[in-house]
Amino acid sequence: MLPFQEFKKRMAPSIEIICRDIIQENKGVISVKKEAVAVKNMMRILDAVFSLNREKGFETMTLRDLSRKSGLSMGALYSYFPGKEELRSMILRRGVAYTREVILAQAGTCTDPAEKLKVAIETHLYLSEALRPFFYFAYMEASSLSKREKRRAMEDELTTEQIFLDILEEGVASGDFDCPEVDLVAALIKAVLQDWYLKRWKYKRKGITVEQYARFVVGFVSSRLTLDR
Amino acid sequence: MLPFQEFKKRMAPSIEIICRDIIQENKGVISVKKEAVAVKNMMRILDAVFSLNREKGFETMTLRDLSRKSGLSMGALYSYFPGKEELRSMILRRGVAYTREVILAQAGTCTDPAEKLKVAIETHLYLSEALRPFFYFAYMEASSLSKREKRRAMEDELTTEQIFLDILEEGVASGDFDCPEVDLVAALIKAVLQDWYLKRWKYKRKGITVEQYARFVVGFVSSRLTLDR
DNA sequence: GTCTATATACCGATAGAC
C-alpha cells in the first residue's frame, strides 16, 4: 500500500499545475496574457475561493470578499473570469477531469480485479485528500447549479461510479467476486469515499488517517465480495 | 419487514403536523394567532421553500421568490418568521428532532442487537424517504451556516451516528457481532443512509425502491458483522 | 494589468393603508 505522502508527491497535481491547466482551458475569456502573471494571480484567487467556500459557501461569498481575501481589486478579478458563475464552472470542470484521469491511470496498472478495486479505492481517497478543497467545492456547489450544469454534475457522479462498476463486473465475470448486486455495491463505495472528504472533521476528530480509512474500506468491501470462498 | 407505505401512514408526521409543531415551537416570533390560518399558510411556505431549495438552494432563493411561489406577500411572510435565517433554523430544528424521536422509538421495540440494527437502518431510510425534502434541506444547508449553527449541525451528525454506534457496541459486547472497528462501521452506515436521500435521482433511475435499498444495506452490513460465525 | 469610482439592479426588511 502506497503511503499517502508518496502518492501526493508523485501523482497529485500541484495548485500551480491546476491553475496553469485552468488558464489554458479558458484562454478565450481570460484577458491577462502573460502566463507567469496569470498563474500567480489565479493561485491567489483559487486559494481565496476555497477558503471562503469553507467559511461561508460559494453562494454567500461576494466578489468583494474574494477581492479582499485574494488581494486583487474588483476590476482585476474580471480579467481572470467573466463572472461569478463562470468562475465556478471553470473550477468544477478541472476537478472532475483530474479525478477520472488519475484513477484510471492507476487502476490500469493492475490486472487482478481484487487488486484493481483496491487501487481504485485507494487512489480516489488519496486524490480527494490531496485535492480536498476541490472535492469539497465540487460537491457542495452541486446544489445551486443551473439545470444544465446540474445535469453535468449528475453525469460526473455516474462516471466515477461507473469506474467501480466496471471493475466489479469484471471480477464477477472472472469468478473473483461473488456479488449479485454490483450496481448497489458501486454506489455504496462511492458514498463511502465521498464521506471521507465531506466529513473530514469527523475522522480527524477520531484520529483516523487516510491510510487507515482506505484499509478499512477495502477490507470491508472485499470481505463481502469474496464471502463464500 | 414493514412496507414503506405502511410506515409512512403510521409513523411519519404529515406536513400538517410538522407545520403545527413548528408554529407551536415558535409562538413568540409568529404574529399570526389563529392556528388554522397559521398552519395553512405555513404549509404553503414550507412547500415553497423545499421546492425552491431543490431548484436553486436556500442561499440563492430570495424572499421575493418565496413570496411568488407561496402566494403570500413579502409583508405577510414576515408574520410567519422574523427573517430569512430564522426561517432556516425553524425548519432545521424540527427535522432533527423527528429523526431522533422516531428512530429511537422504533429501535426501542427490539432487544436482539441484529434485529435492532436492522430496524434502526430501515427506520432511518423510511423516514428520510417520507420526509425527503426535510433531509435534503438539512444536509444541503449545513454548508452555509454560521459557525455556531455549524457546530450544532455537526453534533446532529454525531448524534445519529451515536445511535448506530451504541447498537454495534451492544452487539459486540453480547457476542452477536464480530467487528474490531465499530466506529468506522457506524460512520459507514451513516454515509450510506445519507446517500439514499441525497442521490435519490440515481436510485430512481436504476429503479431501486427504498425497501430494496434497505434490504441491501442491512444485508451488506450484517454479513460483515457476523463474518466468522 | 491593475486600480478607483460608479452604474444599475435587487436584496432583506419595514411602515402604514385596508
Add this chain to the structure above:
DNA sequence: GTCTATCGGTATATAGAC
C-alpha cells in the same frame, strides 16, 4: 392578517485613469 410601496444597503459588473 394581508397588502402595496418603499427604505437603506449592498450585490455584480463596468468605465476609464494610470
